[in-house]
Amino acid sequence: MKAFPVRTHADLRDFCELPLRLHPRDRYVPLPVPVIKRHGKTASLYVVRDARGRAVGRTSTHRDATFGSCQLFGHTEFTDDDAVFAALTGVVAGAAEGRPLFGPVALLPNQTGGVITSGFTERGFVDSAWNPAYYPAMYERHGFTRRFEADTWAVDVPGSAAAYDFDDSRLGAEQLVVRHGSRRGLRRRLPILRAMLNASFAGLGYYTEISAGQLAEQTDGLAYLLDEGLLVWLEKAGRPVAFVVAVPDISEFLMRTGGRLGPVEQLRLLATRSRYRRDAVLVVKGTVPDEQGRGYMTLLSREVHRHLEASGYRTLRSTFVERENTASAASYRRAGGKPLHGYTFYQRSAA
DSSP, X not given: OEEEEOOSHHHHHHHHHHHHHHSOTTTOOOOOHHHXXXXXXXXXXXEEEOTTSOEEEEEEEEOOGGGTTOEEXXXXXXXXXXXXXXXXXXXXXXXXXXXXXXXXXXXXXXXXXXXXXXOTTSOOOTTSOOOOTHHHHHHHHTTOEEEEEEEEEEEEOTTGGGGOOOOTHHHHHTTEEEEEOOTTTHHHHHHHHHHHHHHHHTTOTTOOXXXXXXHHHHTTTOTTTOOGGGEEEEEEXXXXXXXXXXXXXXXXXXXXXXXXOSHHHHHHHHHTGGGGOSEEEEEEEEEOGGGTTSSHHHHHHHHHXXXXXXTTOOEEXXXXXXXXXXXXXXXXXXXXXXXXXXXXXXXXOOO
């Protein structure tokens, strides 16, 4: 087995189509092809081929100074074959030059990546991982250890808003105002969200500060899908202090298109977006450090869940929450939420 750099359009096609051959189409949600192409400008992409030239594994390598001295790898998919996995880790270790290996991330842990360690019968969703049960066993058999263990969550929407009790007399007393995002004004609001996001997550080991350019790139195309009731933030005396960003779940669309999201697919998605208002994904939420513990996330959660109920959504899924982050997990539990997938990243010395 040997890993080859992705150099041609045919190589890139094999890179993108490999997980579609490996995984059930009703569970695995492919990363959109335009995102992979964009990542290819920063990361080096590789495909492992067998003796017949058939793609049997893929990975990427890159470094990012904001995540320390690790050699990062991502987009990692493989058949249940130790030789394939060894070829993948060989190319990553070769790029590492003695640095520890960390991944899978695309391109950083606070963007997307990870490996699920349980819940394999539950489908994946956008901004989250899905893989078969042999993945964690393969990593661990080859010397990788778990980092930042976490869970994704799922909450049944009907009746969930009642779990978030907030004393509305505090709104006037504390000068609290709930704001909502808008499609037209989303770009102008990104600096507000970025400031709260970086402040809220600065203490988490996996988090790296998001630049203005990175946030603009990650939210590119969001405006035309945005459900304005799912992007909310709280101002206290005019100062933004807490936020929730959730989006309609377009996982089933990406499953059907195999991750293709070119102009034709985007028009089709825009024309049929009402179909994707049954499930939602909570991408990120947070409260700035000096305002934590005051119940402000409870207020915003009530606002979001009221909108979900009124709009007929069935399920709210959440991207991974570290198991040490008990407060965030408790917010889901109080509404009857349950862990969906066990989740982890992996690290290994380069030697």
